[in-house]
Amino acid sequence: MSKLRIKQEEQLSIKFSHLLGVGERRKLDLYFSLPKEMGIGPQSLNEEEYYFSAVMGRRSYYSEGLHLPLVQSRFISQKKRTLEEYRLYMNLFAYQFVVAMENDAKELARQSDPQQFYQDLNELTVHCATLLRRFRRNAPADAKWKHYFENADNYLSWFCEQQLLKLLAGASQVEQYQHVYDKVLSLCHMEHHHREHHQYNSSQTMTEPNRIANKMLLLRRLIQQGVVLKEELKPLGVGLKKLTTGLATALVMLVVSSLIIKAQGVFNGVTMVMVLVLALIYGAREIFKDDVRNAMWRYVQRGRPRWSRMLRDTTTQNLIAKQLVWLEFMRQKDLPEAVQEILRRRHSQNKVEAEILHYGISTKVEDTDFLSGYNTIQEQVVFSLVPFARYLERGKDKIYSEENGVISSEAVERRYQVNLVVVCHKEKQPPQYARFKITMNWSQIVDLSLSDIPDTLPLIDELVDETTLPAATTRLDRNTTPVLDDTRTSPEATQKTL
Template identity: 65%
Template sequence: MAKIRVKQEESLSIKFIHQMKVGANRRLDLYFFLPKEMGIGPHSLNEEEYYHSAITGRRSYYSSALHLPLVQSRFASQKKRTVEEFRLYLNLFAYQFAVAIETDSKELGQIEDAEEFYGALNALYELVIQLLKKFRRNEPSDPKWKSYFENADNYLSWFCEQRLLKLLSRAPRSSEFSEIVENVIGLCRSEHEHRKSKRYNSLHTVEDPNRISNKMLLLRRLIQQGVVLKDEFKVLGVGLKKMTTGFATAMVMLVVSALIIKAQGVFSGLTIALVLTLAVIYGFREIFKEDIRNALWRVIQKGRPKWSRILRDTTSQAPIAKQLVWMDFMKSAELPAKVSEILKRRHSQNKLDAEVLHYGIHTRVTQKDFLAGYTTIQEQVNFSLAPFARYLERGKAKIYREQDGKISNDSVERRYQINMILAVRDDKDEVQYARYKITMNRSTIIDVSQSDLPDGIPEMD
């Protein structure tokens, strides 16, 4: 598996996924090169607003044994474990099961070719059956254990049914794959009957979409207990910003005071001319005070992290990792030398002027062991490109062609290409790089592909 995976998440979002073990020290930087023809830059996009509205992350414990009989290995010796340990292992499996199905179904939903879609749907159908069987094979009989199992079973059954039905509702039309469709529908019906026979949900809850949806959200949060890490978010530089504001105000007032003294020397006594002059001076003070403060803050803030995050175990409240986060626009001259070298690899027709949006995250994982059974944490960060899309132009051009004396035309969509360079460094190791090309239009991401790097540039494993 690659150290860091980058993939398309939905129609207008991408995400990167990576895992870190105990004691990891990783710095990860993403550079988005936005062609200036897109109209996106510091003048039109506030990077802090973009971070809070379009970037979402999920950090949790992780086990690579998801597609193995994890429940058997974890639950076989139930009598030797406490209820809390059982719940933690159960939640880990159920959560990763749900995330895997969610990820696979989103990727499957982007496939337009009927043969490829139904082949992948059949593989997902078989995987769901296999995992549900393995999960239910170890259903406990003790009531104090069983309630946790039933919550997870109820949610996984409902979630798998919803994901499969959603895929079928958007599936390419084809009569050749009716058998696969029938199999998937049969599985959805059997899961509905399974929940009904177990009396997991009341009749009123099942018949009310709002009630069943809210109940499943609650069960999802219960499953995440002990698996998803709690984050404590903090804005950095608040005190420094106040000091910058005070310094800028002092500088402006120094100039204003000098001008007032000068004006009083020019105009003898309190005259209308003096009053008007003072009004103009104070007016300019209000205009330039904000500009001077913002200019000073940009200089002081440059290169500094804007936010910090502490990740805690939700069960023990022990700190698991600390993170520093950067988000800013950069000038081309400020880019690392190897990033600039990678960018020069582009074809001549793609060498357009671009604005550089930088996202960085530095993670230090605790040196202490995690809870028993956990050795790795996983981070997934989603970037929505919808704020970019609103600046893009719709396709207005037409291509004309002639055949047998008849002239026809085809509408052409306007496409844009964003280069993205990823740099990652673990501890004191050499920085490794990867380059991706994101092709998008106003409504969707058309393609995300990885490109070759120049010779001599360390490529990410």
């Protein structure tokens, strides 16, 4: 069930995803080993700020294939289904389509071989046109249903056109594949005329990029309703933090009061010297108060989860899953022995001092019925490495070489290697392990590869090695998920903003 995947998402981000079934329990621990030469540590990177700015969680119902519940008569029959149910199943299909297109376009953009690129682009275009045609074939006649269909059709048409144009803009034109290039452009023109014919957007909106982009963002949020799992995030240890702050203040005041009493015993009466001594004592208190409080809080918080999260079905409000989240810098001696053993397996030149950033997430799925037709949820978490990259050196060195008496030089970039150890704890099973090497520079992830672990440790059994897969594999017709938008932002809040 796990199907754990870790792969590169954007230039400077990685994504891990896994599947969870009804009643399942699992904990995932990710240990990022960051070389100290990168300059990243608890002094330069605040864990809480990093979590809310660079860790984007995505949780949704999951289906193994891009099915079309909308085209089935049991879903479009007004006698059997309510308006809310029709809207829900239409949204499910729309987002499965969008996410499949999005994933395939990202993988295709990383394809460097022109021949393979245009072959996969041609396949992607065929699937895209076919699914749009099947979707529109079942447009409802009733006006109260048609409004929701038009919103979805408007967004799907625009999104597909944008993804295909983006792929063409970044591709090199090859005369051998000019027919594929023209075929993609033809589909883009058809979709543009389709939206004009149905008057989905006003002329003013169509001519102004900002207006059309914001309108489509709103449409994406609107068709997200009823699909995503509602997230209720709560920080843990608030009371414990207050208690720690109070205790730290009491300890500092105890020392300060002792010094004041001693000062009064040394100096008779109020003198300028005594006033100066008291000023120094109170100044020292302000200097060390925050340091003592932070040190105590780090000690108390060590190993404790930082947040709890409830996932609910947005339609029924049923509780789907509960989660605990950890994010902290760890000391080397606090690492599990197995993780230390995996890190010791590195090549000698890579055994440098490192800071360990630990991200953990424990999930308990409730024994409750999911949305009709679904028995699995998928969680995807994207880690942006941009906050890491801002501390990295760009590198200005040159490598010199000599050939036939001619000396030439070539600029080289500074690269860093981050080791990522993944530990999967399944219920009533021993933990399983995997290690990845992330090679990056200041501007991008150069390489992400799966590495060996000691033979004595079990490898994660359902780990999918993305590094062995083709760079662009069209999955519009077989492996998609309903929604991947971060659920921290509600559709209602987005609508008010826009």
